[in-house]
Every structure is written in C-alpha cells, then in structure tokens.
Amino acid sequence: MMAPVSPRRPPTLPPPASRPPPARPLTLRDVSAASGVSEMTVSRVLRGAADVSEATRARVREAAARLGYVPNRIAGAMASGRVPLVAVVVPSLGNMVFPEVLAGISEGLEGSGLQPVVGFTDYEPGREEAALFDMLSWRPSGVIVAGLEHTEAARAMLRRAGCPVVEIMDVDGEAVDAAVGISHARAGRLTAEAILASGYRRVGFLGTKMPLDHRARKRFEGFRDRLAEAGLPIAAQELYEGGSSLLKGREMTAAILARARDLDVLYYSNDMIGAGGLLWLLERGADIPGTVGLAGFNGVELLDGLPRRLATVDACRREIGRRAAGVVARRLQRPEAPGGERVELTPTLQRGDTLR
Amino acid sequence: MMAPVSPRRPPTLPPPASRPPPARPLTLRDVSAASGVSEMTVSRVLRGAADVSEATRARVREAAARLGYVPNRIAGAMASGRVPLVAVVVPSLGNMVFPEVLAGISEGLEGSGLQPVVGFTDYEPGREEAALFDMLSWRPSGVIVAGLEHTEAARAMLRRAGCPVVEIMDVDGEAVDAAVGISHARAGRLTAEAILASGYRRVGFLGTKMPLDHRARKRFEGFRDRLAEAGLPIAAQELYEGGSSLLKGREMTAAILARARDLDVLYYSNDMIGAGGLLWLLERGADIPGTVGLAGFNGVELLDGLPRRLATVDACRREIGRRAAGVVARRLQRPEAPGGERVELTPTLQRGDTLR
DNA sequence: TTGAAAGCGCTAACAT
DNA sequence: ATGTTAGCGCTTTCAA
Numbered sequence: 003m004m005a006p007v008s009p010r011r012p013p014t015l016p017p018p019a020s021r022p023p024p025a026r027p028l029t030l031r032d033v034s035a036a037s038g039v040s041e042m043t044v045s046r047v048l049r050g051a052a053d054v055s056e057a058t059r060a061r062v063r064e065a066a067a068r069l070g071y072v073p074n075r076i077a078g079a080m081a082s083g084r085v086p087l088v089a090v091v092v093p094s095l096g097n098m099v100f101p102e103v104l105a106g107i108s109e110g111l112e113g114s115g116l117q118p119v120v121g122f123t124d125y126e127p128g129r130e131e132a133a134l135f136d137m138l139s140w141r142p143s144g145v146i147v148a149g150l151e152h153t154e155a156a157r158a159m160l161r162r163a164g165c166p167v168v169e170i171m172d173v174d175g176e177a178v179d180a181a182v183g184i185s186h187a188r189a190g191r192l193t194a195e196a197i198l199a200s201g202y203r204r205v206g207f208l209g210t211k212m213p214l215d216h217r218a219r220k221r222f223e224g225f226r227d228r229l230a231e232a233g234l235p236i237a238a239q240e241l242y243e244g245g246s247s248l249l250k251g252r253e254m255t256a257a258i259l260a261r262a263r264d265l266d267v268l269y270y271s272n273d274m275i276g277a278g279g280l281l282w283l284l285e286r287g288a289d290i291p292g293t294v295g296l297a298g299f300n301g302v303e304l305l306d307g308l309p310r311r312l313a314t315v316d317a318c319r320r321e322i323g324r325r326a327a328g329v330v331a332r333r334l335q336r337p338e339a340p341g342g343e344r345v346e347l348t349p350t351l352q353r354g355d356t357l358r
Numbered sequence: 359m360m361a362p363v364s365p366r367r368p369p370t371l372p373p374p375a376s377r378p379p380p381a382r383p384l385t386l387r388d389v390s391a392a393s394g395v396s397e398m399t400v401s402r403v404l405r406g407a408a409d410v411s412e413a414t415r416a417r418v419r420e421a422a423a424r425l426g427y428v429p430n431r432i433a434g435a436m437a438s439g440r441v442p443l444v445a446v447v448v449p450s451l452g453n454m455v456f457p458e459v460l461a462g463i464s465e466g467l468e469g470s471g472l473q474p475v476v477g478f479t480d481y482e483p484g485r486e487e488a489a490l491f492d493m494l495s496w497r498p499s500g501v502i503v504a505g506l507e508h509t510e511a512a513r514a515m516l517r518r519a520g521c522p523v524v525e526i527m528d529v530d531g532e533a534v535d536a537a538v539g540i541s542h543a544r545a546g547r548l549t550a551e552a553i554l555a556s557g558y559r560r561v562g563f564l565g566t567k568m569p570l571d572h573r574a575r576k577r578f579e580g581f582r583d584r585l586a587e588a589g590l591p592i593a594a595q596e597l598y599e600g601g602s603s604l605l606k607g608r609e610m611t612a613a614i615l616a617r618a619r620d621l622d623v624l625y626y627s628n629d630m631i632g633a634g635g636l637l638w639l640l641e642r643g644a645d646i647p648g649t650v651g652l653a654g655f656n657g658v659e660l661l662d663g664l665p666r667r668l669a670t671v672d673a674c675r676r677e678i679g680r681r682a683a684g685v686v687a688r689r690l691q692r693p694e695a696p697g698g699e700r701v702e703l704t705p706t707l708q709r710g711d712t713l714r
Numbered sequence: 715t716t717g718a719a720a721g722c723g724c725t726a727a728c729a730t
Numbered sequence: 731a732t733g734t735t736a737g738c739g740c741t742t743t744c745a746a
Binding site for chain 3: 387434437438
C-alpha cells in the first residue's frame with residue numbers, strides 16, 4: 003500500500019539501519035504490522051470488544067505487549083467522541099477537605115472507566131472561570147465543581163457543557179444541573195442549637211474574612227440566625243485572612259479573649275483553627291467545656307489524636323465525592339435521564355469533649 | 359459547499375425550528391460562519407498567533423465570545439501532536455506531602471502552558487504501572503513520577519515515553535531520565551548525627567511497616583547505619599501499617615515505651631506520628647527534650663501550632679515540585695537538550711524544641 | 715469474524 | 731494577511 007503524499011511530513015522511510023530508531027510513539031499500525039492483523043481488529047482486541055477469535059486476540063495481545071504499545075487516547079477520544087475524563091474543579095488542595103472529596107470521587111468513579119482531572123480556583127471567581135474553560139476544552143464526560151456560586155460566564159459554560167454537571171459541597175442555592183452536598187446554613191444552625199442547649203450565653207465567632215468562601219459564610223449566617231431566634235447575639239467576632247492553621251487558631255483565640263474576656267463559647271469556622279484554640283486554652287489551664295465551650299466544623303480525622311476531641315459537624319466530604327461521581331457515572335449509562343439530581347446529605351453534630 | 363457523504367452520521371440538517379437545538383458543542387466552523395472568517399484564521403486568532411489583522415482578530419473574538427465557543431483541545435492535540443499536559447504520578451493525596459508537591463509543580467508550570475494531570479499509586483507497584491500506562495496513553499509532554507523504584511515494565515514504559523521523565527522525591531538510586539529530590543539516606547543520617555551529638559543513648563525507632571515505602575526505608579537505613587558507625591544500636595522499634603495519624607503516633611509511643619521503658623530518644627518516620635507521640639508524652643508530663651528527645655521527618659507546616667515544635671528534617675516538597683516542573687518546561691523549550699538532569703536538594707535539620 | 719472507507723475538529727505546510 | 735489542502739491515530743459504519 004502506498005503512503006499518501008502529505009504536506010506535513012515525508013512518508014515513513016525505513017530508518018538507516020545503523021542508528022537507533024527515533025523515539026516515535028507506536029501506533030495501531032505498528033501492532034497491526036507486527037501481528038499481521040488489520041488495524042481495525044487490533045483496535046477491537048485492545049478495547050476488549052467481543053467478536054474476535056481467541057487466536058487473533060492472543061496474537062494481537064502478544065504483539066502489543068512485545069512492542070510495548072500504549073494506545074493513543076487522544077486519537078481514541080477524537081474518533082469516538084467520548085472522552086473518559088471527569089473534570090473536577092475545587093478551590094485548592096491545601097484545604098484538607100478537598101483531597102478527601104477527591105478520594106471519594108476516585109472511589110465513586112471506580113469501574114466506570116472514567117478518570118478525574120483536577121483544576122483549582124484558589125477561591126477566585128476569575129480563576130474558576132479559567133479553570134472551567136480549560137477543563138471543558140477537553141470535552142470531558144462530566145464536570146464536578148465545588149460550590150453553587152459562579153460568575154455568569156461560568157454558569158453559561160456549564161449550561162453549554164453538553165455533559166452532566168454536578169455542583170458539590172453545598173445545596174443552599176440554585177444548581178445548574180445536579181447538586182450533591184450539605185446545607186451549610188443548617189450546619190451552622192445545628193451548632194447554634196447545641197450551644198443554646200448547653201446553656202452557653204456569651205458567644206464568640208472565629209472565622210475567615212474571605213468573602214468568597216460562600217460555604218463558610220452560610221454556616222455563619224445559619225449560626226447567627228439561630229442564635230438570634232433565641233434572642234442571643236454574637237458577642238464578639240475575630241476574622242482572619244489566609245490559610246487555616248493551628249497557629250492562626252491560637253492567635254485568634256488569644257485576640258478574641260483579650261477583647262472579650264467573658265466569652266463562654268467559641269464557634270470556629272473550621273476544625274483547624276478550632277484545634278489551635280483548643281491547644282492554646284488547654285495550655286492556659288482553661289476549664290473546657292465547663293467555663294468555655296468550643297466547636298468547629300469539618301470533622302477532620304487528622305486531628306483525632308488531640309488531647310480533647312473538638313465538637314464538630316462533619317462535612318461528609320468523602321461521601322459527597324462518592325455520590326457526585328455516582329451521579330456522573332449513572333448519567334452516562336442512561337443518557338436519556340432527566341438530570342437535575344439533588345442529593346442533600348445531613349451531617350450530624352459530634353459533641354466531642356468540648357461542649358458541655 | 360456540499361457536505362461529503364459520511365458513513366457515520368447524516369450531514370447536518372437544519373434543526374426543526376420549533377425545538378431547542380441539541381447541545382452540540384460548537385466547532386471552529388461555527389465561529390467561522392458567525393464571523394465570516396475562514397476556519398484557519400479563526401484558529402490562528404484563538405491561539406494568539408501573529409499575522410492576523412487587528413480588525414479580523416476583533417471580529418473573531420467577538421463571535422467566539424458571543425457564541426460561547428470553547429476550543430476542542432482533543433482535536434488540537436491530535437492535529438498538532440502537542441499535548442500540553444504533564445502526567446504526575448504520586449502515591450496518594452492522603453499523605454499531606456503530595457498536595458504540597460503538586461502545588462510546587464503547578465507553580466513551576468505556570469506560564470509554560472502546561473497543565474498537571476495526576477494519577478495515584480497507593481504505594482502499589484501494580485497500580486503504579488497501571489497509572490503510568492493510563493497517563494502515557496494521553497501522550498503527555500512530560501512525566502513526573504514519585505520515587506526511583508518501579509517495576510521493570512514501568513521503567514520500560516518511561517524509557518519509551520518519548521517525553522521528559524522526572525523522578526522526584528528521592529535521589530538515592532538510578533533514574534530513567536531526570537531526578538529531583540533529596541537523599542533520604544542522608545536525611546536519616548542527619549537525624550542520627552543530631553541525636554548522637556545530643557548525647558542520647560537509648561534509641562527507639564517508630565516507623566511504617568510498608569516495605570514499599572522506599573523513601574521511609576532509606577531514611578531508616580541511613581539512620582541506623584550512622585548510629586551503628588558510632589557503635590550505637592537501635593534499642594527498640596515499633597512498626598505500624600496504614601496511614602499516619604496523631605492517634606497512631608500516640609499508640610505506638612505508648613507501646614514502644616511499655617516494652618522499652620528506658621528509651622531516651624524516639625525517631626519517628628514522619629511528623630504526624632511524631633506529633634502524636636509528642637502530645638502523648640506531654641500529657642504524661644514527660645521532660646522533653648531532657649529525659650526523652652523526639653525527632654520526625656517532613657517539616658509539615660500544618661503542625662506548627664503544637665505545644666512544642668518537633669525536631670524534623672524538611673523534605674523540600676514544594677521546591678521539589680517546582681524544580682521538577684522546571685526541568686520539564688525547560689526541556690520542551692530546548693528539545694535538543696541532553697536530559698538526565700539530577701537535582702539534589704539538601705534538607706537541613708530543624709531542631710525545634712524536642713532535641714536537647 | 716474480519717476488513718475497508720470515511721472522518722472526528724483541529725493545525726502544519728503550502729499557496730496566494 | 732488569509733485561504734486551501736491533507737492528515738494526526740483512532741473508531742464508526744458498512745460490507746464481506
């Protein structure tokens with residue numbers, strides 16, 4: 003067979019025998035040549051399609067293995083119109099919560115032939131838009147994106163994505179398509195209720211300044227509103243910028259108590275700063291939970307070995323990942339399905355040792 | 359112009375005007391039609407190529423934005439033979455060290471037009487092989503893989519990858535191509551030296567059972583050998599399976615001290631279990647670092663707010679990621695470069711408050 | 715059970 | 731500065 007004349011590169015010539023062949027990646031054609039089976043049938047074998055005789059199958063497998071052939075998925079995706087990728091867009095990996103969501107997604111995708119690909123937003127709407135654009139340019143089979151708040155352009159992209167879109171972590175708002183998460187407003191209320199029930203009266207709140215961390219904001223609002231319903235104000239607040247850390251929690255706790263010495267309970271917007279506060283208070287011999295109660299948010303397992311278990315509300319991170327992946331996988335099996343799934347998980351308060 | 363007859367699907371027909379158009383993703387052709395500019399020129403504009411008049415540029419940009427066109431990178435990659443992806447293969451994200459490596463990689467890739475794509479191995483050689491195969495099937499422009507130990511098949515794949523390959527985290531061994539990391543053997547020796555210099559004599563080691571965590575093994579060996587050179591044995595060991603956690607560190611510390619009450623220094627294979635041990639000992643009123651010294655490994659910032667700063671050796675995770683990305687990016691700019699770069703970073707011991 | 719032909723959406727090379 | 735042509739490596743469709 004004659005190679006067609008191409009304007010891009012000369013037809014493959016036999017390499018001068020004396021030099022090592024260039025590291026040209028192998029193609030189906032190479033396996034075809036090596037096995038004496040047509041490209042088409044080689045393709046079928048390697049994709050595990052039925053209707054290939056056992057003998058042919060074996061010959062092809064042997065040749066592919068011997069040559070070290072690795073199929074080219076770019077070409078496969080191009081030809082089939084199917085890209086076995088799920089775009090995952092999250093704020094960052096530094097946050098401790100997202101690695102676990104990712105783990106859940108991987109778990110949920112197992113056996114579906116789909117692979118997650120991750121992009122980051124750093125909690126910046128502009129970067130989220132860019133990350134989504136980037137991801138969508140691979141024409142993934144599904145999109146999983148953290149949060150319900152996006153720029154209008156981002157929402158437009160998601161609507162036009164032509165694949166299932168699952169917004170995760172939060173259900174307090176309007177989703178473009180499916181949503182899997184918890185209600186952060188409710189999580190905040192839940193904590194407020196526990197605090198009220200325990201009879202604490204002078205409430206301090208320690209949280210992030212980030213106006214773009216909508217979930218943290220919703221937790222705060224739920225918390226504040228529930229207290230207000232009981233006629234209780236938030237007596238003092240301490241806000242910070244930047245990442246959460248034990249150190250930050252210590253500093254903030256010191257600061258808020260310096261300003262409002264009589265607080266008898268502290269609600270931290272996440273467990274990391276909560277744990278910092280806990281350590282700081284313990285070092286000073288505070289009576290926890292007697293004189294001062296503490297509560298955080300997230301249920302980070304990582305902190306399990308601290309001197310006391312911080313009261314917290316589990317964010318159901320792993321489960322959210324798993325369920326979101328499940329939604330995507332199921333949708334691809336039944337393309338006629340209506341979409342718009344909404345899965346609200348209901349976290350519970352784990353009292354730990356820091357609320358009386 | 360007449361659409362050619364295709365065996366795969368009928369030529370595009372005008373949709374019945376009364377129904378919403380199917381969510382067919384847009385193509386260059388659509389932008390071309392909408393802007394009255396040829397596909398080729400549209401392509402040029404959207405890729406930012408030079409030699410397009412400002413007027414044309416504007417018309418194309420306007421049309422693309424109005425339609426919400428997202429380029430198809432699968433097709434772009436296919437046509438150009440360039441896939442702007444860097445495959446990153448690491449054991450897991452649960453480990454705390456890898457998110458930071460990833461952050462370093464992202465940083466190092468910034469401005470290069472390359473994007474990291476991550477795969478996981480769970481420290482299992484079989485899964486590593488599978489992950490590499492998977493990643494290579496996307497024909498990435500570079501590969502960054504943790505560790506120097508791989509199955510022969512994996513090494514073969516890497517050699518044939520046809521792109522720069524950087525093995526990271528470790529430099530104690532033979533790399534397929536480039537390597538960026540630290541010597542874990544040296545890190546272990548470094549800790550041993552600090553312990554010797556401080557006059558501790560009864561040494562306990564607490565580490566993982568995982569025979570496949572080669573870097574932990576090398577640290578242990580370096581540690582043990584350096585002590586042996588000074589005539590000091592390791593008096594007791596405590597090994598564990600599964601992930602590291604504060605809790606695990608507590609349990610192990612309790613266990614090793616129950617068996618060997620007279621240990622005066624404990625070397626933990628990572629900071630997480632080290633911190634657990636630290637908390638456990640502090641609760642029991644141990645005199646640290648007087649009666650018992652502690653050291654870990656990794657330099658995890660996360661633990662900064664503990665009551666004492668654990669002595670540790672920084673693994674240079676972020677820097678390793680950054681440099682590895684740099685190697686890949688540079689190699690793509692100068693394809694004639696020889697390769698085989700070897701970058702050894704030299705970690706230092708941070709004494710903290712737990713070695714006298 | 716196998717093979718042949720066409721083309722997925724884009725870009726390299728060439729032509730104008 | 732812009733357009734034309736061919737084809738990247740696969741898979742779909744159809745034929746044998």
